[in-house]
Amino acid sequence: MQFEPLKNDRLLRAARGETVDRPPIWVMRQAGRYLPEYHDAKGDRDFFECCRSPEIASTLTLQPVERYAGLIDAAIIFSDILVIPQAMGMTVEMVDKKGPSFPEPLKSPNDGQYEKIMQKQVDVKAELDYVAKAITLTRTKLAGRVPLIGFCGAPWTLFCYMVEGGGTKLFVQSKTWIYKYPDATKALLQKIADICVDFLALQVAAGAQLVQVFDSWAGELSPAAFADFGLPYLRHISANLPQRLQELGLEPVPMTVFAKGAWFALDELCDSGYNVVGLDWLHDPAEAKQIARGRVTLQGNADPGVLYGDRAAITKTVETMVKGFWSDKKGWIANLGHGVTPFVDPDTLKFFFEEIHRLTQ
Amino acid sequence: MQFEPLKNDRLLRAARGETVDRPPIWVMRQAGRYLPEYHDAKGDRDFFECCRSPEIASTLTLQPVERYAGLIDAAIIFSDILVIPQAMGMTVEMVDKKGPSFPEPLKSPNDGQYEKIMQKQVDVKAELDYVAKAITLTRTKLAGRVPLIGFCGAPWTLFCYMVEGGGTKLFVQSKTWIYKYPDATKALLQKIADICVDFLALQVAAGAQLVQVFDSWAGELSPAAFADFGLPYLRHISANLPQRLQELGLEPVPMTVFAKGAWFALDELCDSGYNVVGLDWLHDPAEAKQIARGRVTLQGNADPGVLYGDRAAITKTVETMVKGFWSDKKGWIANLGHGVTPFVDPDTLKFFFEEIHRLTQ
Numbered sequence: 001m002q003f004e005p006l007k008n009d010r011l012l013r014a015a016r017g018e019t020v021d022r023p024p025i026w027v028m029r030q031a032g033r034y035l036p037e038y039h040d041a042k043g044d045r046d047f048f049e050c051c052r053s054p055e056i057a058s059t060l061t062l063q064p065v066e067r068y069a070g071l072i073d074a075a076i077i078f079s080d081i082l083v084i085p086q087a088m089g090m091t092v093e094m095v096d097k098k099g100p101s102f103p104e105p106l107k108s109p110n111d112g113q114y115e116k117i118m119q120k121q122v123d124v125k126a127e128l129d130y131v132a133k134a135i136t137l138t139r140t141k142l143a144g145r146v147p148l149i150g151f152c153g154a155p156w157t158l159f160c161y162m163v164e165g166g167g168t169k170l171f172v173q174s175k176t177w178i179y180k181y182p183d184a185t186k187a188l189l190q191k192i193a194d195i196c197v198d199f200l201a202l203q204v205a206a207g208a209q210l211v212q213v214f215d216s217w218a219g220e221l222s223p224a225a226f227a228d229f230g231l232p233y234l235r236h237i238s239a240n241l242p243q244r245l246q247e248l249g250l251e252p253v254p255m256t257v258f259a260k261g262a263w264f265a266l267d268e269l270c271d272s273g274y275n276v277v278g279l280d281w282l283h284d285p286a287e288a289k290q291i292a293r294g295r296v297t298l299q300g301n302a303d304p305g306v307l308y309g310d311r312a313a314i315t316k317t318v319e320t321m322v323k324g325f326w327s328d329k330k331g332w333i334a335n336l337g338h339g340v341t342p343f344v345d346p347d348t349l350k351f352f353f354e355e356i357h358r359l360t361q
Numbered sequence: 362m363q364f365e366p367l368k369n370d371r372l373l374r375a376a377r378g379e380t381v382d383r384p385p386i387w388v389m390r391q392a393g394r395y396l397p398e399y400h401d402a403k404g405d406r407d408f409f410e411c412c413r414s415p416e417i418a419s420t421l422t423l424q425p426v427e428r429y430a431g432l433i434d435a436a437i438i439f440s441d442i443l444v445i446p447q448a449m450g451m452t453v454e455m456v457d458k459k460g461p462s463f464p465e466p467l468k469s470p471n472d473g474q475y476e477k478i479m480q481k482q483v484d485v486k487a488e489l490d491y492v493a494k495a496i497t498l499t500r501t502k503l504a505g506r507v508p509l510i511g512f513c514g515a516p517w518t519l520f521c522y523m524v525e526g527g528g529t530k531l532f533v534q535s536k537t538w539i540y541k542y543p544d545a546t547k548a549l550l551q552k553i554a555d556i557c558v559d560f561l562a563l564q565v566a567a568g569a570q571l572v573q574v575f576d577s578w579a580g581e582l583s584p585a586a587f588a589d590f591g592l593p594y595l596r597h598i599s600a601n602l603p604q605r606l607q608e609l610g611l612e613p614v615p616m617t618v619f620a621k622g623a624w625f626a627l628d629e630l631c632d633s634g635y636n637v638v639g640l641d642w643l644h645d646p647a648e649a650k651q652i653a654r655g656r657v658t659l660q661g662n663a664d665p666g667v668l669y670g671d672r673a674a675i676t677k678t679v680e681t682m683v684k685g686f687w688s689d690k691k692g693w694i695a696n697l698g699h700g701v702t703p704f705v706d707p708d709t710l711k712f713f714f715e716e717i718h719r720l721t722q
């Protein structure tokens with residue numbers, strides 16, 4: 001694949017631990033519903049229909065890059081972590097104002113559906129070709145302005161959705177599986193982890209220049225349970241993706257892990273084979289930097305809720321990040337501690353970006 | 362108030378840091394909907410109607426004490442943290458399968474409702490007399506079998522409910538308030554904190570022998586925001602309750618703080634004037650014990666989800682707790698890391714209690 005040369009490699013260099021002139025900036029879910037142009041481009045299309053259309057997905061991906069030109073340093077492909085369960089044969093619908101919903105979640109290892117899912121050989125290249133196409137088209141449209149990030153959901157998080165059937169507060173089914181059916185759970189987690197490796201390799205082959213694994217529900221697991229059901233599968237991905245890329249004749253790309261809520265595992269995550277560790281907003285920046293001891297680049301971590309606040313609150317939050325993460329002028333990718341939430345004013349987000357620029361000059 | 366002498370003071374002694382023969386045991390939300398006898402006694406009464414009836418509330422409080430006689434060491438009054446917003450003049454309904462709902466949450470400091478709430482002098486004794494009556498009746502019925510715990514919601518958590526109008530995932534309103542209207546937020550938090558002091562004193566006067574403050578949403582705040590909007594109001598309660606009790610001619614009682622999710626503040630919470638610090642299940646027991654350095658008694662912290670598991674999973678979780686918390690045979694109150702969740706089999710919970718007994722013999 002031939003694309004125009006990258007003009008802004010700040011993100012990739014920072015991810016690899018190299019020196020950069022200022023911290024690269026992007027935010028999770030930067031292409032999304034807080035942008036009026038998102039709604040214009042999406043129209044009344046279904047959410048997953050947008051993911052499946054390379055034209056729409058690339059348009060949405062580029063919107064924040066264009067709106068915040070010169071302020072942000074990366075694009076992240078417009079897609080969803082639940083494309084993997086879909087590729088595995090599960091139906092997932094996006095219900096307005098409710099979120100994702102699986103009409104037929106996995107009930108127990110003894111029902112026929114689990115067996116079916118376990119036995120199905122998933123042809124990742126065929127099932128998720130539309131993501132590859134969206135990435136390639138987006139790279140072409142980006143024309144080297146900023147690098148493009150690919151991503152997938154982590155095995156534990158995807159597993160939760162597959163057994164809960166959607167968002168949940170209590171995680172009744174997920175906890176039942178891990179504490180009652182640990183072996184069947186691990187078998188499924190392993191299967192998902194293998195698909196993650198294939199899927200991320202597919203994204204890199206299509207043009208993704210950095211990949212991030214989102215473990216959004218890591219913070220539901222106790223340290224002992226995370227050691228059993230979370231971390232090994234994150235490690236499986238970081239251990240196998242570089243090798244897979246080599247087999248495909250591709251250069252390695254930096255890898256980021258974001259295990260939201262798994263504060264207790266920060267030290268281990270710094271040794272888990274990823275170049276970048278994403279942090280949620282419960283970490284004090286200076287303390288996290290101390291724990292990381294330069295082993296990885298840290299990414300984060302402003303409370304997305306500060307974007308509902310006034311400018312003084314945003315400035316204070318950025319100051320705390322800059323002071324903590326940028327004390328040695330390296331090893332930080334500026335971001336939020338979670339995705340942009342609905343109802344955020346795009347101009348407030350712009351001010352957040354501008355403050356990072358101003359305070360790291 | 363005269364009650365029968367306490368036959369089992371294990372909880373109170375452990376809370377005060379004294380030596381006990383084995384760790385006292387109780388679990389949060391032990392009187393609740395997982396018990397079939399709860400539904401029998403509640404009938405089709407509204408949830409808050411049960412809280413307001415001393416007869417029903419005391420019956421529900423005693424159910425786990427009777428079912429698990431000899432296995433648990435405390436009762437906790439059947440009530441709800443939202444009785445304070447009700448006493449402040451807000452309407453709160455309990456909606457089946459949805460949870461609490463405020464038809465008129467506080468929208469902004471500039472709407473009339475905020476002013477009204479701020480100006481209202483709350484007569485805690487009059488408004489929450491039903492809780493006092495329930496406590497006194499329960500103490501009488503307990504006849505000294507185990508001590509009775511009183512409780513209230515923490516200012517930050519009650520504030521979230523009052524501005525969100527119910528449970529939430531995104532905390533849009535709460536974050537808007539703290540980051541946009543910090544002064545109005547603090548004024549309201551202070552008002553709630555003063556009511557908490559009055560309310561806990563009322564409960565002790567009525568017969569509560571230990572009190573717990575539940576800060577269920579502490580983990581939504583960044584360390585900087587918790588320092589501004591969480592901890593000061595928890596400290597206000599622990600600093601003022603003993604004095605208030607003294608003024609009333611009452612003996613001090615042990616105080617417990619449970620700031621769920623605020624892992625980053627554990628060290629500070631150990632110096633915040635409480636005797637006991639409750640922990641959620643994300644803390645590794647041995648590491649938490651190390652951080653606490655004997656300053657407080659720790660309470661917790663099994664993942665409530667393990668009660669959906671098999672016996673091997675429960676045993677493993679109890680072993681981790683016993684090894685970590687009970688290493689020096691003191692300073693631990695065995696509990697879950699959050700309340701009992703729905704659909705738990707009462708016999709599974711019994712096994713959890715039995716395993717704590719067996720492994721601390």
